Amino acid sequence: MPADLAVIGLGSYGLPLAQAAVAAGISTLGFTTGPDAGSLSPAELRRMHLAGFRPGTDAAQLGRVRTAVICPSTASDSDGGLDLGQVEAAARALAERLRPHTTVILESPVLPGTTEQFLRPLLEEGSGLRAGRDFHLAYSPSRVDPGNRDHTPAGTPKVIGGLTPACTESAAAFYGRLTDKVVRARGLREAETVQLLETNFRHVNIALVNEMAVLCHELGVDLWDVIRCAETKPFGFQAFRPGPGVGGHGVPHDLTGHATRTLRVVELAQQVNHRMPRYVVQRAAALLNEHGKSARAARVLLLGVTYKPDLADLQGTPAQEIAIRLMELGASVSYHDPLVASWNVLDRPVPRVDALYDAAADADLTMLLQNHRTYDLQALSVKAQLLLDTRGATPAGAAHRL
Structure with missing residues (x-):
């Protein structure tokens, strides 16, 4: 038929x-x-x-x-x-x-x-x-x-x-x-370039707020409150939020090797976004040290390992590199994700926890990498010994935010 x-x-x-x-x-x-x-x-x-x-x-x-x-x-x-x-x-x-x-x-x-x-x-x-x-x-x-x-x-x-x-x-x-x-x-080229512009727009603006996240942490400024206020501007501003990295299927391109001119801002944005998983692990290690613990042999629970909330898609997820870097530091890594039944890193299965709140209470550090709607962040902030929120989703003062 x-x-x-x-x-x-x-x-x-x-x-x-x-x-x-x-x-x-x-x-x-x-x-x-x-x-x-x-x-x-x-x-x-x-x-x-x-x-x-x-x-x-x-x-x-x-x-x-x-x-x-x-x-x-x-x-x-x-x-x-x-x-x-x-x-x-x-x-x-x-x-x-x-x-x-x-x-x-x-x-x-x-x-x-x-x-x-x-x-x-x-x-x-x-x-x-x-x-x-x-x-x-x-x-x-x-x-x-x-x-x-x-x-x-x-x-x-x-x-x-x-x-x-x-x-x-x-x-x-x-x-x-x-x-x-x-x-x-x-024509064809104009339509193709629309896709290029839209993808690069996302990555460049995420890179900007990721850079702001690092700067604001050093200055002791609450970036999440800054964004909350800035997005009230009715013109000339679109709110983007930082995170542990950029995943998904849209690949940014600076046109290196494909044009006489490159998009230098896109190249720089890629460098910034690629650094975020490493920065998140550095923040995690610093938090553990501040609380008298070492990353070596620390029990670290990763919450949400998909690249996007409420979506069972691991394409380009920053959780992969974060887990690898934590393991290289000697940490014992486990994860919870309601949408991911099993997860391998370096061809080895990462232990999956089922009793979320018990696991958070047992872990030396719990890291929120993806905010699935099923997570009760208020309860998690109470149960977790130490909570690092890379999505700015927890109530103010309930966790250490990126």
Whole structure:
């Protein structure tokens, strides 16, 4: 049975898109290109299946769709660039079955020029068809915010940039079925650069408040109160909050090696954010020393090891490096996370505690790394011998804040 849509890559970008599509009544085929890291719950997946979602691995089905959206992960490779391996695999699988008049859209985070210079040749060579003449080709930056219940796909505008005006309109017609507003970019490169700007905006502003957190601690200033006051300004300010590091799937890029000019502020932001796990461990060791204990052989309990609250996703979580650095200091590390049943660090399982409050009372130091809504922070602050809150979520005076 033909499907209206094929979503190629069922990870953090593809699964939410497929979910939105079936919710809009679009018959959707899901196709896997490699390891997937989607974070939908079993109940959400069941509802998708009931609504017409059909996952599969038979590439022949890709030749029976009107629209194909390519959205595998493009995490950083060993050289610091983007790994386009899964995008290439998706393109080759689609190209062999590509039919005239199909609309092909790339949603994976990529650098400007990738859709035309990398994806287009793969599709044309594999299919014998020509983009812009025989099939439509477009780019749309993924605007997925996992776990965010306030911003649904329908209420989130979609940016579209096509190889030709006709390509843009074809992609806009598809996304018009999913969202209330479609924004047309001038072309492919503009749409790709929107994604770059949005991702870098997040990382640069997080780096700013992370730097402020270090400075304010040295000055004895309550940064969390500073942010609370600053965010009352109705113009020219957007509140960001510090944390133990930056995780997630969006990779910031300073364009090193890809342009004649680099984004120096992004490069600096990456350095700042990469230093945060080390800084958090330094704060933890200092707190233990202040209370007459050494990090060596200290019992440290990590609370929340996912990269985002209320989401079972470990992609890029700073908890990984924090745990490693604590172990290198000789600490005995355990963790609690209601969404993570098991967790390995350096290929070794980290002990998981079930009796949270008893474990906090027993630990020399409890570190809140992620504030899941199930945590009763007031109770934790009472039970814990020593509590380091890296998210500023505990009541004022109840814990040591980052």
